[in-house]
Amino acid sequence: MAAANVRDVAALAGVSVGTVSNVLNQSKRVAPETARRVHDAIDKLGFIRNDAARQLRVGQSRTVGIMVLDVSNPFFTDIARGAEDALSQHGRSLILGNSGEDSARELSYLDLFEEQRVSGLLITPVGNVLSRLERLRDRGSPVVLVDRHENARTFSSVSVDDQRGGQLAVEHLLDVGRTKLAFVGGPKAVLQVADRSRGARDAISERGARPIRMVELDTMRADAGRVGAEQLLALAPADRPDAVFAANDLIALGVLQALTHAGVRVPDDIAIIGYDDIYFAANAAIPITSIRQPAWEMGRTATELLMAEIADPGLRDYRHVVFQPELVVRASTVSPG
Numbered sequence: 001m002a003a004a005n006v007r008d009v010a011a012l013a014g015v016s017v018g019t020v021s022n023v024l025n026q027s028k029r030v031a032p033e034t035a036r037r038v039h040d041a042i043d044k045l046g047f048i049r050n051d052a053a054r055q056l057r058v059g060q061s062r063t064v065g066i067m068v069l070d071v072s073n074p075f076f077t078d079i080a081r082g083a084e085d086a087l088s089q090h091g092r093s094l095i096l097g098n099s100g101e102d103s104a105r106e107l108s109y110l111d112l113f114e115e116q117r118v119s120g121l122l123i124t125p126v127g128n129v130l131s132r133l134e135r136l137r138d139r140g141s142p143v144v145l146v147d148r149h150e151n152a153r154t155f156s157s158v159s160v161d162d163q164r165g166g167q168l169a170v171e172h173l174l175d176v177g178r179t180k181l182a183f184v185g186g187p188k189a190v191l192q193v194a195d196r197s198r199g200a201r202d203a204i205s206e207r208g209a210r211p212i213r214m215v216e217l218d219t220m221r222a223d224a225g226r227v228g229a230e231q232l233l234a235l236a237p238a239d240r241p242d243a244v245f246a247a248n249d250l251i252a253l254g255v256l257q258a259l260t261h262a263g264v265r266v267p268d269d270i271a272i273i274g275y276d277d278i279y280f281a282a283n284a285a286i287p288i289t290s291i292r293q294p295a296w297e298m299g300r301t302a303t304e305l306l307m308a309e310i311a312d313p314g315l316r317d318y319r320h321v322v323f324q325p326e327l328v329v330r331a332s333t334v335s336p337g
Contacts, residue, residue, distance in 0.1 A: 004045035012041040026091045063093050064306065065113040066122040066146075067106065069190075070220060071098035073250055074278040075295050076124070079146060082299025083122055090307055092119065101190070101219055103127030110136065120306040122146050122299075126190075130154070142309035146302045147293075148191060149320065156309065156318045158302040162192050165291040165325035166199020169245045169273045172289070172327055174207050176334060178243035178271055182213040184228040184255060185247035186220035193220075193247050196275060200245055213241055220247060225254020232270075233262050242270055243333070249274035249281040252288050256332065260285070271333040277326075287330035294323050 010017045015034060022030050023038040030038075041047075066083055068076035084094045095118065097109035106126045113121055113136070120142045123133070133143045133155065145157040173181055183200050185193045197214065204212050215231055217224040225246060232240055246252035252274030256266060264270055266286050274281055277292035301321050309315050 004047040006047075008045055009038065009041045009047050012045060013037040061117050061119055062091065063095050063116065063118055064120045064122065064303070065095045065097060065109075065116070065118040067097040067099055067109050067113075067124065069099060069101050069124050069126065069147075071096065071100075072221070073248065073276070074280065075248070075276040075293065076147075078278075078295035079299035079302075082296035082301075083303045084299075085296075086300045086303035086307075099124075099126050101126055101187070103129075107132070113141070114139070117141070120144070120310050122302050122306060124148050140313065142306055142313075144302045144306045144309070146298060149322070153318060153320065156302075156305045156320065158298050158305065158321045158323075160293045160298070160323045160325050162195035162325070163199035163202070165275060165293075166196040166201075166245070167203040168199075168325060168327045169196075169275065169291055170200045170203035170212070171207075172329070172333065173243040173245065173271060173273060174203070174209055176271065179210055180213075180241045181210070181243045181245060182215055182232055182241035183245050183247070184215045184217065184225065184232075184251055186217050186224070186251070188216060190220070196245075196247055212245075217247075217251065220251060222250045222254035222257070225251035225256075226258040227254075229255040229258030229262075233258070233264070240270070244270060244272050246272065246274045249276045249278045249288060249290055252290070252332075253280060253284060256284060256286060256288065267331070267333050267335055273333055277328050282328075282330065284332075286332050289330045289333040290328050292326040292328050298323065 006017050006020050010020045020038055023035050064087055066080055080096055087094055099106040103126045110132050118141050122144050124147045137143050143155050145155050149157050149159045183197050185197055188194055200212055215228045217228050244255055246255055252272050255272055259266055274288050274290040277290040281288040281290045305319055
């Protein structure tokens with residue numbers, strides 16, 4: 001049996017094809033009783049909308065793309081959830097892409113989003129893709145940067161003051177009496193890592209403290225955190241840090257695992273502070289102090305900026321929303337009692 005089409009739905013509901021189209025597009029111009037008849041006809045016929053064909057006609061879909069650095073990091077899934085919640089209020093859906101901190105994979109996803117003619121894109125870039133994003137925008141798909149600011153300010157953006165976050169982390173460690181600090185971070189090319197380490201060094205300079213030891217990792221995942229901790233454990237005991245500032249909570253969890261496995265007491269011997277304040281940080285065997293970012297709110301805010309540009313294709317009044325980080329103190333830096 002051939003699949004039902006829009007004309008079949010219109011005939012069964014006793015309305016025009018245009019009315020069925022308005023119902024499918026959630027237009028408020030259709031009377032509730034008429035919309036009910038159309039939906040009843042859709043259910044009876046088992047009609048499935050051919051969105052690909054509609055995209056070819058109108059030149060754009062009702063989907064929005066989002067590309068994150070690492071979908072295994074709950075921080076980014078919370079951003080995606082905030083975006084999805086906001087998009088549902090606009091009758092749009094979300095396509096998720098995970099670059100995995102891989103610039104080649106990022107380019108592949110950008111090709112896919114362009115082929116799908118997404119109505120807009122939310123992205124935390126890995127590589128230098130601004131020219132590609134400009135091309136995507138020129139073809140009718142606005143772009144908003146998430147968890148990333150961009151000095152040229154040619155795109156709207158939503159970010160956190162990561163430099164201030166790095167300062168908060170190190171100030172806290174110094175305030176609880178730590179004197180030999182290490183920063184265990186991901187690739188320096190990741191802007192967030194660079195900003196957090198810069199903030200850490202600023203706090204060290206302002207307090208006149210001992211220079212911070214820098215440990216660079218290949219990724220921002222827990223297994224990399226274990227590698228970083230092993231590097232610190234390989235130092236002579238007198239040279240080991242008494243506190244670690246991890247560039248994110250996944251790294252902090254890896255550091256915690258490696259240290260506890262080696263018999264190092266946290267926080268007595270070495271304190272640990274992370275960044276993002278993901279669910280697992282608060283629920284680790286030793287709850288981890290962290291710098292909180294409002295991930296869900298960042299996703300929602302970025303989506304609202306994107307929807308404003310979708311609604312007004314000529315809009316060039318790019319906005320830059322910067323949230324402030326917050327210190328959340330737990331047992332990994334302050335012993336109970």
